[in-house]
């Protein structure tokens with residue numbers, strides 16, 4: 001299940017009942033809002049937040065005369081959308097940058113919340129145009145230092161470590177090192193505990209006092225639901241954090257944290273983690289998130305992901321191939337890779353308006369994609385360029401080489417054939433995408 005799928009489905013259901021009705025009574029509005037409130041609570045939204053939310057929308061709807069209007073249900077959806085956006089912080093909140101480098105980000109949170117992974121993701125993202133240093137201040141387990149090194153390698157950024165010595169000392173040395181070696185950004189990975197405790201907080205406070213970070217980023221595991229909001233509140237009281245990063249929003253979290261945390265802590269969500277890979281990070285755009293919740297998709301994020309996954313050059317080449325119909329299995333393989341880079345088929349489809357929330361798990365077999373890849377990789381370049389030459393004996397060889405069956409190979413070749421036909425039709429204008 002994807003993020004907010006349930007909430008999205010429920011809210012859509014409420015509004016589909018109202019659709020095509022001209023004018024609404026106050027009672028109908030209140031009944032609909034009651035259902036929205038239940039949906040929010042089921043998504044694990046803090047109950048006070050949910051209550052205020054409903055009150056705001058209801059008051060606004062009654063205060064204007066949209067109930068009498070022709071498209072009142074559309075107007076109410078618009079109100080809900082605006083209220084959702086406001087709830088999540090109105091607009092994108094960017095990371096602060098110091099006047100004089102290096103900019104220092106201190107990353108904190110409970111153990112297992114995803115701090116180390118997030119340090120790597122941020123490092124990779126920011127290192128596109130900045131020189132980034134990762135600092136290992138989680139010294140209590142040697143494995144934690146090693147993990148940051150692995151993450152640093154994946155992100156291709158340098159990792160500063162001094163083994164298991166004092167975290168405050170390590171951090172200050174790291175900042176000196178960063179100054180001497182003209183790093184732009186220093187990201188400090190800190191230790192967490194399974195539960196908030198005073199020792200942890202004291203250590204973080206000492207660290208804060210010493211390195212004076214430009215941002216204290218609190219990493220919060222969204223799977224904790226309501227608890228994540230409590231954790232955030234406590235960290236914020238003690239450390240006065242500057243921003244929140246929600247992780248694991250790819251899992252079957254109900255998403256409530258994303259909707260409550262800003263309202264409860266007053267601190268903006270800056271980024272979200274949507275998977276275990278270094279690329280699985282998104283800036284948090286409240287308006288786009290609201291759009292996803294209401295099943296309106298998120299085309300902008302989709303486009304950005306596509307831009308990250310394929311270069312402009314590649315995109316141009318692909319467009320040309322599609323035009324001249326010289327698209328072959330080699331290109332098909334490239335496309336599968338791009339889809340993977342973009343976070344997989346499911347996350348992509350959920351960002352398309354009208355599609356989100358309508359896809360069933362069984363329709364999207366990501367393993368099938370891996371199988372397809374294996375089959376194409378077992379073909380010779382000549383076969384990939386001209387699949388027509390793949391007759392029976394070649395099919396057997398390919399099946400064997402890819403650990404699949406001849407039926408699997410047949411299926412792939414048929415699919416590819418169908419896709420080409422589809423492309424021809426799209427080109428001749430006889431086929432329109434459903435959205």
Ligand SMILES: Nc1nc2c(ncn2[C@@H]2O[C@H](COP(=O)(O)OP(=O)(O)O)[C@@H](O)[C@H]2O)c(=O)[nH]1
Pocket residue numbers: 109110111112113114115116117118192247248249250251272273274275276280
């Ligand atoms: N599905 C998913 N897993 C994540 C995400 N972020 C981190 N993880 C996983 O959560 C676990 C704990 O992460 P880690 O970075 O070690 O947490 P730390 O103890 O706070 O440093 C690891 O297995 C990560 O792969 C995310 O956004 N999505």
Ligand SMILES: [Mg+2]
Pocket residue numbers: 115116117138144
């Ligand atoms: Mg860690």
